[in-house]
Amino acid sequence: MTDPTPADDAFLAILRARLGDAHVLTEPADMAPHLEEARGLYRGSARAVVRPADAGEVAFAVRVCAEARVPIVPQGGNTGLVGGGVPHGGIVLSLARLARIRALDRVGATLTVEAGAILADVQRAADEAGMLFPLSLAAEGSCRIGGNLATNAGGTGVLAYGNARDLVLGLEVVLADGRVWNGLKGLRKNNAGYDLKHLFLGSEGTLGIITAAVLKLFPKPLSRAVGFVGLASPRAALRLLEGLRRAAGPSLTAFEVMPRFGLEIVLAHMPGSVRPLADAHDTYALVEFSSPRPDAAAGAELEAALAAAIEDGTVEDAAIGASEAQNAALWALRENLSDAQRYEGGSIKHDVSVPLARLADFLEQAEAACLEAMPGLRPCAFGHFGDGNIHFNLSQPVGMDRAEFLAAWARFNRIVHDIVQRLDGSIAAEHGIGLIKRDELQHYGDPVGLDLMRRLKAALDPQDLLNPGKVVALSDKPPPALP
Known part of the structure; x- marks a missing residue:
């Protein structure tokens, strides 16, 4: 894989000719919001931020990058919490302009939307039709539905309605070679071969780029x-x-x-x-x-x-x-x-799930182990108790240096995740793997499962151009370190 230098502008010129100069951003100030993740843990670099207007332009951009062997990081609202949308070379492909509500089917209770639609706008479109789209989370005013689906977002409605993948009937996806898979059928039953949409839901843009989706709607609570x-x-x-x-x-x-x-x-x-x-x-x-x-x-x-x-x-x-x-x-x-946790200094965060029957066991064991490791630590375990998902966050001891505290992140990962593993849980409940948990997945993941994931990645993205280094890596190159 190669990454273009400032002297190698041929592929950018091709992109500008199709998308327009205004949508191929290379000025540092224009690119800055796309290079750092929401919590400021990672800051990356890119040759350009590319902003296609529709699925055809996304496919064109991907083909151009594939021919030039340029990595692509798909990005929605850039509200992720695991570094999955941070680029390290190549281009950022922003889906923000793909924001249309394509169709509403009142009889079938579905909404077809483009990946760049803001989640709150999707909710509003359903509400105006007298129905409910139940995916709801703190960032819904700025996150985009494509990113929600690519990370299999959870939120507060999972107990009643399921995760993001449970709310999808069909997808439109641009593959690593620029082809477009049109799976936008709004069918409740479809056993015509493999259910391909589930390859891309939760894949964090490493297997394909979601450009549109058919979403399930529900009766509005009255x-x-x-x-x-x-x-x-x-x-x-x-x-x-x-x-x-x-x-x-x-x-x-x-x-x-x-x-x-x-x-x-x-x-x-x-x-x-x-x-x-x-x-x-x-x-x-x-x-x-x-x-x-x-x-x-x-x-x-x-x-x-x-x-x-x-x-x-x-x-x-x-x-x-x-x-x-x-x-x-x-x-x-x-x-x-x-948001309130930010005012209490550094916070080491874990997004985990365990079987419901073991939730109390997990909280008791994890809090005791963490307090033993660092007296004065302030555990703040909260979240979606009804579906077994706990945000096991640790606020720094009062008066401790923030950087010194955050330097202990890996140590507390091992403490907390070992307990999660013993209780048959998951180290990644709803935020995904991205960069921050990539090595943790290698440490705790089932070897056969990890092998299958690598085979899927190699089959669908043989050049390793789509969000490379995230989730499961095809090389042994380590992810960027936490600051």
Whole structure:
């Protein structure tokens, strides 16, 4: 593989002739937003940022780069958290201009969108049609649907609706040689050979470039109730989850958990936050019941379920939103936690999942092991408890140097991920592998599975031009180091 030098501008001239000078960016100031990931852990380099307008221009750009053996890093909103969209040479291929809503099928309950559509705009298009696209996450105002699908994003709706891959019926994908696979059929049943879309969903742009998708839509919830619950421990949260699932079935659409430390820093740092319960509790759960029936008594059902849990000792206290404004305020306590952590210094982050029955075991073992390794550390384990996904974040001890703390990242990876492995979990729940977990995947991954992944990569991208070095590498070249 070769990467062009400033004297080797032939391929850029070809791209400019087709896309226009305004969409082949080479000035440092123009490229800067595309070279650094959201948390600032990685900063890369590129020869140019290329901005095609449609799938045909994406295919053209890929063919030109393939002929010149120039690496390509596909990029959506650049909101990823594992360094998967950071370039190290070659070009950044931005999908931002592919932002059209192509079609809405009310009868089939599908929406066909281009990869550059902002997630919030996709949600809005569904809402305006009286339906729901349930993928929801903190970055939905800036992340783009192509990146969501390429990383198999999770978010707060997984308990009821599944991950991003569960919300897709068809894809349009540009392959490494510039050919376009048109798999945009909006079929609920299609067993005509291999289900190729699942090769590209979650592949982080290493096997092909998603340019459009047919998405599933759902009935819009018309009755909703949100509760904020105080609990004595994560084990009590697990008991509550079991009880609510039995009582509510599919009406239980969200179950998020955060620790006392997490709530306290949200209250301290996020303007407008209000303490929802009079007393402090070890663990908090954010619970949502919803129904597509406008006459459904979601509030009464949630109140009855929580009252029963208080009576049997599972729940210590609870508050239920009395309006949509109060529901939104309760949700904000959970959604603002990631931002609040920034004010507490360095944070070493883990995005892991374990079987539901082992969630409490994981939290107890991981917190004890990390505190033993570094007294004064402040664990902040929170997230999508209902589907087994925990963001096991570690805030630095008060007064410790941030750089010194972050230098311990690999040490804590081994502590936390060893426990995840023992409990039959995954070191990458919803954020992906990218650069930051590539070596961890090599360490913990099943050898046969890793071999299959390399074979797929070699078959679909034999020149290793699509997001090279991410997820699974075809060479032994190490990823860039964390700062």
